[in-house]
Amino acid sequence: MSEIIGVIAGQGRLPVAVAEGIRASGNKVCGIGLSGHYPPELVPLCDAFHTAGVFRLGRWVRKLQSEGARKAIVVGRVEKRRMHDPMRLFRQIPDFRAAVIWYRHLRHDKRSSVVLGALADELERGGITLIDSTTYIPEHMATSGVMTRRAPTPAERADLEFGWRILKDTVELEIGQAITVRERDVIGVEAVEGTDRLIERTGELCPRKGWTLLKTASDGHDMRSDVPTIGLNTIEKMVKHGATCLTVGAGRVILLDKPRVLEAADKAGITIVGVGDGIDTGTDGG
Helix, strand or coil, X not given: CCCEEEEEECECCHHHHHHHHHHHCCCEEEEEXXXXXXXXXXXXXXXXXXXXXXXXXXHHHHHHHHCCCCEEEEECECCHHHHXXXXXXXXXXXXXXXXXXXXHHHCCCCCHHHHHXXXXXXXXXXXXXXXXXXXXXXXXXXXXXXXXXXXXXXXXXXXXXXXXXXXHHHHHCCCCCEEEEECCEEEXXXXXXXXXXXXHHHHHHCCCCCEEEEECCCCCCCCCCCCCEECHXXXXXXXXXXXXXXXXXXXXXXXXXXXXXXXXXXXXXXXXXXXXXXXXXXXXXX
16 A cells, blocks of 8 residues: 655755655655755656745645655755854744754754654654655665776775775764865864865865765664765766765765766766675775
């Protein structure tokens, strides 16, 4: 028997891929498009669709309940820097549910894990269970080993092995999900600005080409939200700013539209390596 799965959608192509996966599984989609964020391509994939403000949690719950959804996925970008905007309460007026969450949990602790936990708890109070956001897109997940035609050079392999250990510490400390490395020197560390800006900043700091971007989630990362994602735009920015190697966590990073991402990387001469529990830079995988 089919279920109705809610898709609470932010920016980007990922909500569309998730909705496609839900429909392919034989289930129905109830879309909640976050105002000013959701992609218009999502709408025709939904059996029911509603819009809601980013901080209007009460409306999220009411619309999901009204359509019979008891499970939901939160997916797509919502810039975290909005939470640090001094005018945030006026630009995005919260409803009662969001105001309570903010006062009780987020005033002084805005880590992603805390935000997700508070959100999941509030949805659960409304009878909505937040589920793993990768449940319906297994074909988009990074796999272990070299996924592109080109394997890493000895210099790139040295950088990814050096950088991976540092990145693992960075993600466990909840600083960010990506770093950039060249010649065993850390060029940049991602924080709230996101991976695109990290790539741009690295290009400015390291005008010489040949640097490596590393991206993953922590071992205990809650896959219900904020799963690291690589898309075609990431590859384009890497090309523009001189990156030649991308290293990602196998099973922890989404390669959105994976065949197209790998094709674009091959065309640009970028190598993509998936790393599992140990360092694996062999040519098998993907």
